[in-house]
Amino acid sequence: MNLIGVIGSGACSEQVRQVAYDIGKGIAQAGYPLICGGLGGVMEGACEGAFDAGGLTIGVIPGDSAEAANPYVMIPIVTAMGFARNAIIVKSASVLIAIEGGPGTLSEVAFALQFGVPVISLNSFDVSPDLIQVQTAQQALSEALARL
Numbered sequence: 387m388n389l390i391g392v393i394g395s396g397a398c399s400e401q402v403r404q405v406a407y408d409i410g411k412g413i414a415q416a417g418y419p420l421i422c423g424g425l426g427g428v429m430e431g432a433c434e435g436a437f438d439a440g441g442l443t444i445g446v447i448p449g450d451s452a453e454a455a456n457p458y459v460m461i462p463i464v465t466a467m468g469f470a471r472n473a474i475i476v477k478s479a480s481v482l483i484a485i486e487g488g489p490g491t492l493s494e495v496a497f498a499l500q501f502g503v504p505v506i507s508l509n510s511f512d513v514s515p516d517l518i519q520v521q522t523a524q525q526a527l528s529e530a531l532a533r534l
Contacts, residue, residue, distance in 0.1 A: 388534045389421045389444065391479030391503075393494045394428025394487045394510070405508070405523050406431030406485050407438075412527040414441020418534070421446065421478050423471070424455045424462055428485045433458035446475045473497050481533045483526045484510035484517075504533045 390413045394406060410432035413420045420436040422429040424445020433443040437458040445459035450466040465471040469490055476482065476497040483506045484491055491510060498505045499514055506529045507517045520526045 388418055388480040389478055390418045390530055391475055391482040392420060392422045392428065392432035392485065393475065393482055393491050394485035395491060396425045396427040396429065398427040398431070398486060402428060402486055403431035407435035408523040409483055409485070409526055410435030410441070411439045412523070414439035416527070416531055419444060421475055423448065423475060424459045426456055428487070430456035430458065446471050469493060476501055476503055479503060481506065481530045483508065483530055486510055506530050
């Protein structure tokens with residue numbers, strides 16, 4: 387089963403959260419499960435969109451409690467691994483959509499480049515020519531789906 391990963395900061399603007407919501411909704415409407423870090427910000431926006439569209443949401447939690455997951459995570463995976471859990475998210479996803487982000491997102495992008503997982507970058511990092519740069523949520527979804 388192909389999982390689509392959404393990565394980005396745990397805190398973001400309402401505009402960025404709406405973009406994440408639209409992407410999560412599109413992932414679910416296309417029939418794919420969403421995997422992410424399971425916390426707030428971009429992750430919560432994407433999970434809410436997928437949840438509202440009837441999709442499956444998986445959150446790989448960095449701490450030791452499923453209670454830390456955002457309310458739209460249907461399957462929390464508790465790791466107690468901190469940022470090391472980013473490798474699990476990347477290896478579990480068939481493709482990643484990076485929406486803005488900070489150091490944690492950058493680590494996921496780096497893991498993806500090392501593991502050969504395609505990354506669609508929406509206002510996120512541009513650290514390699516292997517990253518697919520897009521400007522809109524619809525472009526991000528189209529590029530991600532084309533790689534499944």
